[in-house]
Structure formats: structure tokens, C-alpha cells
Amino acid sequence: MEETQITIRPEDVPSRYIVCFNEQCSLRQQCTRWLAGQAVSTRSTYGPCVYPTTCKGDQCPMYRQLRIIRLAWGFRPLFSDVWHEDYADVRFEVIHYFRSESDFWRYNRGYYKLTPEQQEAILDIFHCHGYSITNRNFQHYEEKIDFS
Numbered sequence: 001m002e003e004t005q006i007t008i009r010p011e012d013v014p015s016r017y018i019v020c021f022n023e024q025c026s027l028r029q030q031c032t033r034w035l036a037g038q039a040v041s042t043r044s045t046y047g048p049c050v051y052p053t054t055c056k057g058d059q060c061p062m063y064r065q066l067r068i069i070r071l072a073w074g075f076r077p078l079f080s081d082v083w084h085e086d087y088a089d090v091r092f093e094v095i096h097y098f099r100s101e102s103d104f105w106r107y108n109r110g111y112y113k114l115t116p117e118q119q120e121a122i123l124d125i126f127h128c129h130g131y132s133i134t135n136r137n138f139q140h141y142e143e144k145i146d147f148s
Helices: 032-038 084-098 100-111 117-127
Strands: 066-072 140-145
Touching: 066 117, 084 100, 084 117, 084 140
Parallel strands: none
Antiparallel strands: 066 140
């Protein structure tokens, strides 16, 4: 596999994310941990990392395949064609999915971003209420590296 052209900035890496500095690892060019390690700020002096002894040949239990995901936020387009008599029920189920109304608003306003799995779960709620999920979009999208 050819070397990746992904650039990770120090502010992209979540705090306390386990990074790797093993130059000898054959998996490093496709590993999120190694790429995140290359982005560590020059001001950083310590943090969680993978020890070089972890990698055994072409096997590493800490390896995380580099994956770009499409995050979403904003529910306005989803609710735009929900019938008045269904609106409260659908909204209640979406809020219940997040376990609180405050989290619902954080995802709506973009303070939190929905993963592809969360997006699918939200769209399933609309589908269960009889609404087509084809061509149904969230208000905003952005592509980011998956650090999960």
C-alpha cells in the first residue's frame, strides 16, 4: 500500500489519545496512532503512547486502521417534512436516543458531531415512523479522521 498523504494537526488529536512513535513498525503508514504521534506538539512532554515492544512483526494489537468518516450535525432538514401529528413522537424518540434534551441540542448545533453509526440510528427512527430515508440529509457534514 502506498504512503498516505493525510496530514494531522496537533489540535485534531483528542486529548489522551494513545499515540505511537515506532519507526520500525511495518503498519505505521496506515495506522492512526502512528500518524497522530507524528502530529504531537513540540510543547508536549508526556502522554499515553504505545511501547515499541507491542509490535511483533506484522501484528500489533494497538493498530488502528486509518479511516476518514463523515460526521454530521443539524436536524432541521430531517424534520422539515414530518407531519404535525408525528412531530412530537419522532422528536421524542430522537431525544431519547441521545438520553437527554441537552445532548440533542448539542448534536443539533454542532458542539457534538454524529458518527456514521449514529446517523444511521437517527435515520432509522424516521424510517420506523414511515418516512423515506433516501435523500434525507442532516444540515451539515464534515470529514474527519476517526480517532475511536
